[in-house]
Amino acid sequence: MQIQNYAEALAFIHGRRKFTKSPDLARMRKFAHYLGDPQQKVKFIHVTGTNGKGSTVAYLSNLLQSQGFTVGTFTSPFITRFNERIAINGIPIADEKLVELVQKIKPVVERLDAEYAGEGPKEFEVVTMLMFLYFAEIVPDYAVVEVGIGGTYDSTNILTPVLSVITEVALDHTQILGDTLAQIAQVKAGIIKAKRPVVVGALDAESLQVITQVANEKEAKLYTTPSDYSWSLAKTQDFWGQIFTYNGFGKSYRKLKIKLLGDYQVANASLALSAFLCLAQLEKFTPRESEIRKALITTSWPARFELINEEPLVVLDGAHNLDAVKKLAQILKTRFSERQIYVVMSVLADKRAPEMFACLQALPNVTLSAVEFDAPRAVADFEFLQGDGAIKYYSDWREVLPIVLREMSADDMLLFTGSLYFVSEVRNYFV
Structure with a gap:
């Protein structure tokens, strides 16, 4: 054909x-x-x-x-x-x-x-x-x-x-x-x-x-x-x-x-x-x-600690593996330690999801949510979150958005991170 x-x-x-x-x-x-x-x-x-x-x-x-x-x-x-x-x-x-x-x-x-x-x-x-x-x-x-x-x-x-x-x-x-x-x-x-x-x-x-x-x-x-x-x-x-x-x-x-x-x-x-x-x-x-x-x-590069909105501060970062998440955590420590940061993350199944979440969870000013999205490959099953009340789970990332926006103050940050496929989907929503 x-x-x-x-x-x-x-x-x-x-x-x-x-x-x-x-x-x-x-x-x-x-x-x-x-x-x-x-x-x-x-x-x-x-x-x-x-x-x-x-x-x-x-x-x-x-x-x-x-x-x-x-x-x-x-x-x-x-x-x-x-x-x-x-x-x-x-x-x-x-x-x-x-x-x-x-x-x-x-x-x-x-x-x-x-x-x-x-x-x-x-x-x-x-x-x-x-x-x-x-x-x-x-x-x-x-x-x-x-x-x-x-x-x-x-x-x-x-x-x-x-x-x-x-x-x-x-x-x-x-x-x-x-x-x-x-x-x-x-x-x-x-x-x-x-x-x-x-x-x-x-x-x-x-x-x-x-x-x-x-x-x-x-x-x-x-x-x-x-x-x-x-x-x-x-x-x-x-x-x-x-x-x-x-x-x-x-x-x-x-x-x-x-x-x-x-x-x-x-x-x-x-x-x-x-x-x-x-x-x-x-x-x-x-x-x-x-x-x-x-x-x-x-030079700019989409979804690499990309500023999407200033008030409230909304940022996208495709930290799709453990090494990238460690680098992201370093930025948050050195540049944004005075802000409360609401992180919404989704990770593919072939990545080291528990370690990636633990890396960000260790930051004292981070509130962390795990979400599903429409991925071309399997998303992490998030079973490792069972019993961890500190990390909230949502079956669709759009569910968390209004909840976080209600909780945030003007000085806080909303950060979407993880799989580039996920961050791309979020970016298309905002941009």
Whole structure:
């Protein structure tokens, strides 16, 4: 059946198998080959890591655009509409173009289904191929591509980047990637390519050792912090934003500003800036400091400690795993200790829900509610909450909203957090 419109195109994409692990990239390479190997026609920057990928991509894309480059981005998941995942200079792919590209790949998907006994490309492979085809057609100066899960066998990993970026390594997707930091680091290091530089964020010693070994084996120049670049927070800070100093790659910038909260966002911005400066040396263009400053301060990323309303203060943060929740708790401790904070959280079943809730429950100024939502994957069953009267449970997050709003004072905060799917649903309600 021919794809006729946008709804049918999305139905085709989402109708493919989901969340299954491929043992290798042979099928993905064949998929690309049948379509003319579009992944060979663009300069890519490949980004992986447990957390911080989306923010790092946003900063890096903005930095490149500030110098006049046309930049493609590939991210996941989407917050408002599917098209956001594939964009040029921040403009999502048009509905009509998406339909056209789905029409182009559908016969190839069906061919692979036949060749692989019904086990043809899964959903993320299809979305990845749509991205490759779109960028090969537009040919941006650079395309910044975020890995889906892991690295080695992620469908994006058929590309050969001009530069690789690894944000951080933490325990997440352990059923797929491994249950130790070393195992997960090994998978993340799979995006490192022979003699292509790689810039990494602040890594634990175990992960750094693994990634250094892979980089050495592939003769890939490795740039790390604090050896090759560093950052430090300024003594005085804005209420909603952060000021920091950066040193690296022969540059020193004082009083850089970003509007995303959290020390980890300064780390993400510094990593993106390092990747940008590394690329400038590699590609021999001269960065302009004034444009760098403007790019950083104007970068935003939906659902990452995002201010939705000021009075009362309503914030969204997609802290979807334990590592991210720990970072969120640190923001609440250092920036909002004087406020009563009402936290509404929902977590997917494959995450460490009890530990995530316990991390926030330990804060003395937090009132915590657990909620259900319409998720594409199983939500945590919250059985661990039985007998814990301090955490309230609601079968629908909309139930808790009027209750909390009645209890809140003008100086309190309402924070929705947990799964990005959940935060996306809430954001669509507010925005």
